[in-house]
Amino acid sequence: MSTTSALGGVVRRREDPALIQGKGLYVDDLNLHGMLHVAFVRSPFAHAKITSIDTAAAQAMPGVRAVYTADDVRHLGLLPAQAAAIGRPLLADGEVNHMGEAVVMVLAETRAQAQDAVDAVDADYDPLPVVIDLKEALANTNLVHEGVESNTLITWTAPFGVEEDGLNELRAKIDEYKARDDVVTVSLEMVNQRLIPVAIEPRSVVAEWSAGYQQMTVHSSSQTIGAVASAVAGMLGIPYNQVRGIAPEVGGGFGAKLALYADELLIPWAARELDAPVKYTETRREAASNTIQGRGWLGTSTITGTRDGQVLSYEIDAICDMGAYCQDLTVAIPFLGVFVGSGQYGFDTRMQLDCVVTNKQTTDAYRGAGRPEAIYYLERIMDAYSREIGMDPAQVRMKNYIPSESFPGAMSPVGFAMDTGDYAMNLQTMLDSPEYSAMKAARDQPRSDGKLVGLGMSTYVEACGFGPSALVDLGFSWSGYGQPSAFNGSGLVRVNPDGTANVIIGTGPSGQGHQTTWAQIVSNELGIEMDKIRVTHGDTKDAPITIGTFGSRSAAVDGSATFEASRKVREKAARIAADLLEASEADIQFADGGAHVAGSPDKRVEWAAIAEVAYQPHRMPDGEEGGLEAHAIFSPGNATWPFGSVACLVTVDPETGDVSIEQWMSVDDCGNVINPMIVDGQIHGGIAQGVGQALFEEAIYDDEGNLLTAGLIDYPIVTAVDVPMFNLSRTTTPTDVNPMGVKGIGEAGTIGAAQTLVNAVVDALAPLGVKHVDMPMRPRRVWQAIQDAKASA
Amino acid sequence: MFPREFEYVAPSSLDEALGTLASNPGAKVMSGGMSLIPLMKLRLFSPELVVDIARIDGLDAIEDRGDHIAIGALVRHEETAASPLVQEHAAALASAAAWTGDRQVRARGTTCGAMAHADIAADQPAAALALGATMVAASSGGTREIAAADFFVDTLTSALETNEILTEVRIPKSSASAYDKLGRRGGHTDYAVAGAAASVAMSGGTVSSAGIALTGVGTKPTLAAGSVEAIVGTDGGADAIAGAVARATEGVTVLEDLYGSAEYKAHLAGVYVGRALEQAIAASH
């Protein structure tokens, strides 16, 4: 039986049958007649002058159609980046600045031929000094880019909007706190290491040029296909309305498919040059070394507070690794950390984030993007402080929260207005749960197996659901893509003459379940059955204009636009139904596939009958326009600020340093929930990626800038066997910035996870004198921490 | 990545396969392909001809041969792990196979392939060494037997000649053996950061003989001769085990890699020699 769906109902993901049977369509599935294949010659050096490139042998190889270098593409310009940032040449131009940088592009009839020709290109390099270490980068010991005076691109400070004088006053105030004799000051230098965002589907681009119609079609595994189309239009000089961007299914993105890539411009350019369809799909190694990486902070956090748990000030000074070039959001990512720098707390907070270039791959958005880093530093030092003063870490947090009475619109110490929050209630829910009591009991139980046990907790707040279009004024636009840029959400709802509905959206899922969630939003509003609602996405030919899927924004922003579009359709349909049923518009209700008069369920008309009237305008009530579709644009007044509490229980084998997670729980609050199953799924995946960072993952570059972890053998990602069952529950504090009261949930799991796990491991090792273990907490590092603590005891 | 161009044959008989190998010095045997194919895709290794032995009949059995069990060339990791014969008489190998890779790898990779591949961090070679296995290598010129102790030569190098196929591994029955390791993803998951296998025979309360082997710590899976010397002739009690632990890496070159310093790996070698011995000795009671 097909039913309509209420918001808050569990509906199984409609997209899954196709996806899990391998019947979904991905970019690499496209095989077009006469299609050429691309492979790149990539730099073996992290920093070098290119002294010569000889492509003659490659040109002569079987099947090779073209071999391009910087000389051929220089006129297209640099890959767009924001002000203060250093843009990437589409192909390395005279110099390479990270291992794997694309130097030569080869096009051949088969992929293997292209790869063979890559091996035949002879490029010579003259190595230059490399900048790998973040402290050395900050000290400008060597410079990454010739002609740029400093490796530091920008320094973000907080409180936001406070100038140097104000920051100095704050410093003086904090110094006074530190001088008090009733306080302790706790400080830790910690690494939030570089990560490789591993999507199951590597990035892939296919371009088709129609010389006759002067139209470019770009298929890309992108989270922001509208921005890709816009960039292609701008950089290749094609009117936007002659570029069609298509992102079919996207097999995982996590932010790494948000930024614009040089290949997304090179492939369409080559398709036009050669008048042939062109495909490029990354190899797994290219995905590791040439898709953006995430995180990469080295910082010191410091807390000063009283011995009874009142925090007076929190400071963080960190160096943030931008890599060699900037993609569009690179320098903005640490700034997203500034948004949540003071977490849920009301104490004075000072932040300084120096964004430096290095000879490594670019960093950009990776699940959480700046916010997991910021929350990590804050919540680790909260834990260290609690331990120092011997107080329960949960009680210390309780004591320092911004009170619920300050909402809505509480102003955080770092200078941002937050929508809604009730942090103490959320944490209390966790503390009162039987799961938490069980973890506490397990922690304190004596063990016979020689394992150490630790309980870790932390709480988080996130800023997401971007967002207010006023952010553009802070620099959060798709700057320089050669086109005026959008910053909004959108949705289009059309009821067809037969009563079915099409929902057309510009954001696309990379696993988030848009097909299901959007159908629920529309079904709930219109009373049309779920199976009569078709959701399409990912094609700029029909999609309304939006900025895309990232920053946990799709449901909160584009979902809200779709909700409003549904409402417009509903209002019109109510007028038609009222006319047909000879009732008052105010009495019309929608349910079970039609409209009826309140109190008289048999006075009813089906959606098909209403729609038929709409498309035969002579039958419409006087003054009504024909048609039954609506489009809405939405821009919220603020980001949404979800929050939550997380705890886990670990055991550590003291002989080997092996950590295993025994139990995990979280109480998350993302406001109203559209589909609990999908929300839980988002949290599951988010936690798993946070656990991955805490336990295994690290993009390791050696002193010469070689990426040592460029494959999944040496870059282990978390699988189901590495995590326990998650006990999830939630509190519900709706936002007031959108009509559905929903907050983003795509990144929350990740933001809450890593420090919870580190806190737990430190709890287990604290009896041995260990104060901190850097991530990833691979066994060798945990073991070393134990040895070091023993040695200094 | 895409491999360089290569020829591929899938002979249906052992003789045909051996003949092909004899006449093509650039040929490479493939069984499960779990290690060979990744190397070829990365172009780290580019054979001219791949001889896929998966369609040869009669190589997929685990047989009880009285004093030993024989594991054929096409027996997959998961079959080795699940075999009651292996579990009863070669528990160390059953565990090592069960903890090799993931489900997909265990469904395709072969126990003999893991031996032939001779990875520095592979699981089953350590079990084969501790159990005193014999490798049976066939070529067009005949068959020879190679003791496990002589089989693992160096990093990714076994004693097999390029024209030989490892047709079976023979494992002398042992009622008291065990394998334990620390996987690269923690617990038993993934290749070994370090691991050890032990097999003991007790008579009259004394350890009368033992085999102990390490993996993950050096350039190849290797015997821990010092530990064997320390444990044989003792009562197998805690002190005796401690003695074996202390000598775990005697004569073994321990190397640092991404997963641990030499110091850590040497320490782990001891930890796992201790754990494997404890379990093996417990099983003998």
Ligand SMILES: Cc1cc2nc3c(=O)[nH]c(=O)nc-3n(C[C@H](O)[C@H](O)[C@H](O)COP(=O)(O)OP(=O)(O)OC[C@H]3O[C@@H](n4cnc5c(N)ncnc54)[C@H](O)[C@@H]3O)c2cc1C
């Ligand atoms: C994701 C992944 C995870 C893994 N994790 C682990 C792990 O945790 N522990 C572990 O020990 N291993 C692990 N492995 C390696 C796995 O065990 C391989 O399957 C095994 O090492 C090789 O067996 P195969 O049958 O696939 O051999 P193939 O890949 O077919 O061959 C490997 C090599 O052995 C040679 N060879 C194979 N069979 C024969 C034969 N009968 N005679 C002569 N030469 C032969 C081939 O010529 C080749 O050189 C992993 C592999 C993968 C892909």
